[in-house]
Amino acid sequence: LDAEAFAAAATLARELAGAPPAMPEVDRAAVPFADAIGRLPAAFNEAATYYGRGGTYAADNFARGPALHARVTAAVEPYLATHRPFLFQVNQARWSLDRQELAMLERRGEKGLAWHMRRMLRAAYDAAVHLPTYGRRDTQIDLAAFDAAIRSYADLVETFRASPSSRLADDRFGSERRCPRPDLAAPSKFLVELRELRDAYVKRQQVPLMWELRARDAMMDYHALWAQVVMAVQYDRACGTAPVGGGGQAEPTGQR
DSSP states (O other), X not given: OOHHHHHHHHHHHHHHHHSSSOOHHHHHHHHXXXXXXXXXXXXXXXXXXXXXXXXXXXXXXXXXXXXXXXXXXXXXXXXXXXXXXXXXXXXXXXXXXXXXXXXXXXXXTOOSHHHHHHHHHHHHHXXXXXXXXXXXXXXXXXXXXXXXXXXHHHHHHHHHHTSGGGOOOOGGGTTOTTSOOOOTTHHHHHHHHHHHHHHHHHTTTTOHHHHHHHHHHHHHHHHHHHHHHHHHHHHHHHHOOOOSSSSSOOOOGGGO
């Protein structure tokens, strides 16, 4: 693990927890999460060196193994204990902010890139919350609710695909560093993943490994989509995109 990257993430989480605006639930959850991720690289990298190609584990007949395993467990358990509570609080805050921004955009008649992406993110989350942290063979989820959530998300993806917002035709923004081009195919990719997860869940008794692997990565896939949505919203703000279905042509968002 890249120790510098983990340390930077932990530092940023602590800084954001103390920065305005105050969001007490998110801030309280961020600090222990920052502490937890800061401890991961040392334990994992020590174990990786020991079990690596150098063959140290073979030379001492795994003598250091138990102590290393205990250190890895001691690092992982706080991460697992703080990861989901932190993400839950962030999602709660995101839900509130998304709802406010969607209402603002709709009042202005601006149904452009940010509007589409925020709607799809909410629907994607409604589907992702049905998925377990670990995909065991005996996992039980509400399949009818999961199917309904996938259908709702699919409808929004299709609406987005048919909109001009799904194509960033104005390439003059693409080369500017302040306007990194988001992956606008990300919502469609996540829809494919949700459908594959659904199939893997149905077949989990016969093919458990497929379900276990896909369920393990499900929330990671959701947060990869989240990152692309945030990038698209920032693109919209910094570079401006013409609203779709609104009352005429608006000025670039970044100039407001």
